[in-house]
Amino acid sequence: MISHPSRHCTVELQALPSRIGQVRRIVSAQLRYWHMDVLIDRASLGVTELLSNVHRHAQPDKTCTVEIELLLDRLKVSVHDHDPRLPVVADAGPLATCGRGLAMVAAMSESWGVLPDDPGKVVWFTLPAPSAAEPAAWDRRPHLTAAVPDRPRFTEVALGDHVAEVHRPETAPARSAVPG
Secondary structure (H helix, E strand, O other): OEEOOOOEEEEEEEOOHHHHHHHHHHHHHHHHHOOOHHHHHHHHHHHHHHHHHHHHHOOOOOEEEEEEEEOOOEEEEEEEEOOOOOOOOOOOOOOOOOOOHHHHHHHHOOEEEEEEOOOOEEEEEEEEOOOOOOOOHHHOOOOOOOOOOOOOOOOEEOOOOOOOOOOOOOOOOEEOOOOO
8 A cells, every 4th residue: 555645655565575676666756756866865775774674573474564754854764563572773793694774774864763653663764855945956057166277277379380471361379278
C-alpha cells in the first residue's frame, strides 16, 4: 500500500531484498517530486540500511512500514517494524562484513533515533531540507567573478612583414588568447 499526500509518503512492505530496491526507487521519485533531489542519495542509503536491519533481525515477521515526511526544515524517514527489540549501534571491526548500518545512518543524518511503538518500534533519521531561498540543484549556475589582473591579460602582438616594397593596408594588431 502506498499513500502520498503532498508532504507525506507511506509504503507498507515485506523487508525482502527485492522490495528494498523498490522502496529506494519510490523514495527517490518522491524526493524528485518534492524538488529535494539533493537528499536522494542520503535518504536512499538510510532507508536501505534500516530496511536491511528489518530483513536481517526483525521477528516475528518482516512486515514494516516506511514513512517519509517533509517537515518545515527537514526530511524525516521512519521505518516501523513489529519487533520490540531495540537496535544497538555495533562496533564493527575493520574486517567485519556487516554491523555498520546504524553507524552509517548516524554519520550521514542530521539526527536519528529509536522509539518503542506497540507493536514493535520505529527507527528514524532526519536530513536537513534545502531552504526555499536555495535554488534547486537543476537551477544552479556557476558564479563567474572577474579579478582585476595586475598585468594585461592579453599581449598585443604586431605582425610584421619582411617582404620589401609591398604595401599592405594598416590593420589592427592581433591579440593572443594565450595569457603571458
